[in-house]
Amino acid sequence: MDRQVEVVAGNHVITRTAGAVILVAHRERGKLTSDSRALAASRALAELVTEAAEQAPDGPGRLVARQATRWLMKDADRISPGEAIEFGILSAADTGGVAIFLHGSVTAVLAGRLVEYYRGSDAAFTVDRVAERPARAVALFIDEGKRRIPELPERGIGSLVEGIAEASGAVVWFEGEPVAGYQPVSEPVAERKQATGTPERVVEPPPPTASYDPEPERIPLDPNLTPTKTSTSLPSGLLPDLETSTAADELDPDEVPTSGLYREEPNAAGGFDPHRAPTEMGGTNPAPKPDPDLQRRLEATAKANALTVKVLGFKCARAHPSDPRAAFCTVCGMPVDQTQQVAEVIRPPLGMLILDDGMTYMLAADAVVGRDPENSEAARAGLVPLRIEDSSGGMSRAHAEIRLMNWDVTVVDRGSTNGTRVRQPGYRDWVRLQPNQPMTLIAGAEVMLGNRVLRLEPVAPPPFG
Known part of the structure; x- marks a missing residue:
């Protein structure tokens, strides 16, 4: 710049x-x-x-x-x-x-x-x-x-x-x-x-x-x-x-001055631009109060990212653990020898969830997603709470869970009022999930909860990237 x-x-x-x-x-x-x-x-x-x-x-x-x-x-x-x-x-x-x-x-x-x-x-x-x-x-x-x-x-x-x-x-x-x-x-x-x-x-x-x-x-x-x-x-x-x-x-x-930063500037008509999308979870609300649970959520996420889950897999030429079904390393993108014997390896993150406003969540552990997931039974059981703001009123407090099963990423609707919808890459239509029935997601899949959309993206670069 x-x-x-x-x-x-x-x-x-x-x-x-x-x-x-x-x-x-x-x-x-x-x-x-x-x-x-x-x-x-x-x-x-x-x-x-x-x-x-x-x-x-x-x-x-x-x-x-x-x-x-x-x-x-x-x-x-x-x-x-x-x-x-x-x-x-x-x-x-x-x-x-x-x-x-x-x-x-x-x-x-x-x-x-x-x-x-x-x-x-x-x-x-x-x-x-x-x-x-x-x-x-x-x-x-x-x-x-x-x-x-x-x-x-x-x-x-x-x-x-x-x-x-x-x-x-x-x-x-x-x-x-x-x-x-x-x-x-x-x-x-x-x-x-x-x-x-x-x-x-x-x-x-x-x-x-x-x-x-x-x-x-x-x-x-x-x-x-x-x-x-x-x-x-x-x-x-x-x-x-x-x-x-x-x-x-x-x-x-x-x-500290109480005016200036945490506000929206009025437009020429004296109001706010209704077509301007929010740029973060929570939008651009005036003077947001400090979140007393924020540090706890971050610490829980950091702890989840440090977990060591062992699964059966291959190793690439650089010794990275990789999905045995993949021809390329899920960490660095290098080719993987498919003739080797599977062995117990520490599973790396299986991808990233990208929210429609640009927020990203690294998938290293099971998570519960909703507008107020911190107090849910899933969070108390150890799942990482991922809180997402939704002004539509269509998202439940603990709407869905993201479960990591061996090398797969699955999504489970937990009986939410308005349901969870999935659109796999290459398809135009959304599919509504049956409550408590997991669906496996592949890279590029989108998940709709209320009025918000999450997209699953791989962590590794393209082959030879």
Whole structure:
């Protein structure tokens, strides 16, 4: 994205590389150092984003989301064993819009005629969404406990062009003129390495470059405030200090403004646009209250994802466990030797459920789906509760269950009032399930609960992908 990226001061890690913006939460105690997990994760994600931008220079967003999901499943635990890495990525989409990928307590804000929100904490696994470019700005913020996200400022004069800085967030401005865009390198990765074996640029991002307008004074957040200039410096051994305009100062929880962010802007007619679809579970309701059960649900999901279920299967050439009925590995997409003997293996996730608003759920354990599944008997029995908002009134509290049977994904309607419908790929008609009778889903199948639709997608890339 060839736009000005303004840094919001804080103690997390912001990276700009290949035109994308990566924000990683620093959750360890103490200040950020060269050994911090957040910095290691930022470097790994920067490498991933740069490679995606070289493969899809016209819009790497979808590829970034796919590679980031695989990275979370396979590599993130090496950097942060037992602790989730929370991050957000903004990149260009092949549609000309903005690709948003969130994992954990990270929020994206789109400011245009309406103010829209995407919250990683609302998803059981990730948020993967492509949105139109907003008229004003798109921002990423790390969620800080019960504090509200700082209100978007007036446009400042600082710009992070490339590199890493400490931050609590970043604002990508679409107002005004673009900055110099990212130019992908055309030669293959192997040819870009020097003869000495020095890694390519993305592994160790260069120092950030700050570009400024001639005007020396920053634009204040409020006309009643005194303009200030904040120097955001990295810990010793990382990068030189970066002077940047500050979009928001640290706020006391009791002094957080109660208006501005959690609202919809009225349209020209004085009302709200009835044709604007909600962008997250729960829509864009004004001033949502903190969900006291959210952390419990996330912990339950994390626990479910860590379960080790053993089944009979094959292993591919890379030793990944795979469905013995599949010719290609369900983890990496490589061919599988069908002549080998089946053996007991730890089952990997069997796919992802993608909600119609872009929320994703990794299928690593049995789950119960509905508008209020947390208090259901299934949840008390150990199923992961996946709560989905539905304004139609057609979804039950515990509507259906997703059961993993050996290598199959099945859906079971639990006697819901309005039923559960399934449409397998290649068919036009929906089939209503008989209560308590499981139906096996294949990749591409869609499940309708109330007025919401879930689609099952594979985790692995296409063969030789």
